[in-house]
Amino acid sequence: MEDMIFYDRLQFAFTITFHYIFPQLTMGLSLIIVYFKGRYLINKVEKYNNIAKFLMKIFAINFTMGVITGIPMEFQFGTNWAKFSELTGSIIGQTLAMEGMFSFFLESSFLALFIFGEKLMGQKLHFLTGFLVFLGSWGSGWFILATNAWMQHPVGYEILDNGKFVLENFSALFSNPWLLPAFLHNQFASVVTSSFVVASIGAFYILRNKNLEYGKLLLKVGVVFGLVSSILLAFPTGDWNAKNVAKYQPASFAAMEGIFETEEAGAEIVLIGQPNMVEKKLDNKIAVPNVLSFLTYQKWDKQIPGMDKFEKEDLPDNIPALYYSYHIMVGLGTIFIGVMMLAGFFLWRRKLFNMQPLLWVIMFLVPFPYIANITGWYVAELGRQPYLVYGLLRTTEGISPTVSSGNTLFTLLGFVAIYLLLGLLFLILVGKTIHQGPNPQTH
């Protein structure tokens, strides 16, 4: 049984991690595309339109990869997690269906119109299609987050005698206190990723002395969007999310912050340390006293319950992974703010385009927002353990008892092979698009 749970979780973790490489870019990029198209509508300078169309090509490649890698997720609900789907389907089925019916179709239909219909529709309608692609991609995020928010903090439900969850209050799904902060945090995180991608393409063109005019514009817009979104990611959205975890999932909060023992007067914030699960303490830690209490409750001496206050079976089952994911996410977020502030300063001083070392840093930082986004999701998902629906349905109760671990492992190996192929194809296509650049003759 433990084997089955392990492989089911590993397969889901692998497929969702690979899948989330793509939507995190499309959601943020759609906003930047709307910005460029809007600028073109206002000032009629052709380069803004060319960049909007160039970025939409990158969007389309990512969107397609997102569609391909999203299909196995849908199947896994019915195969590996059939019991979970059977028990909660009447609730999560609603938000997932709305994601497909409203957002996905909106996004895909208008994406095709944006790519092919510029001459037919004229510029105002072309802008509108770009805006509807943005609306569709953010709508997708909203419905997926509504599903996840219900799993993190279930509301508006009733449990029948046969154990099935049914929806008692539809609007509660969308007024869930978990939803808005999680959505905003997720969306700003995707804007950070997109900003770094846009800025790094700009830095690449400048360093290669190619498409210079476009490179400078991409870098400038990437830095401005990156700076604003990195700050908003930390405060207020990150802060708001952390407070929600402290309020609704205190055991997860203690685990992600590495609080093994409850401190009498005020909890310290741990900057560095390694969880020692045998002695139930952090090794080699560097911590600042009372700061966590202040950040969470605005009181220096407010007590925060440590892991010693909870039963073992209610604590997340992989505390080191949760703790490291959280600290990697926060650490990277802090680095992003620092780099973007520095880049913003030199942009303001009109020196950024000649600062080669900083351009190299911006270019090579691209993978890190992806890592931060994915570790952020690990925090949410590992923190919710050992439950699928927090406090109500344990992960062990949600798997399909008839799917053997050997079967799941075989499929997982198949996914690894196919995703390797798709990953290579993705890199080739994106590389080719960037190589072609935003010049009009390449569209």
Next chain:
Amino acid sequence: MTITLIPLISIVFGIIGSNLSGYILKKYTLGIIGNTIAGVFGSVFLIKSFGRLGFDPKAIVQSGNVHIGLLILNLFVSFIGGAIAVVLIHKLKKNINH
């Protein structure tokens, strides 16, 4: 479960079909990027349409065994879906921009 792998393998066949179609029918090619995207959606569209007739992944692995005949049919339909999509999208694009 194996069922989850079949749609992915189908899509890969759709991508191969669309790129091959673009390579052979040069006047319809959308470029490697366009062909690949067309292949994904063409294969998904045709497989979903044929799925209604019983060629869906569930039918292929019914009762725990892979039905080789249906699997080959599924991959063939995907391949054709990708190939047709390139031609159709090219014509659609031409008409829209005419």
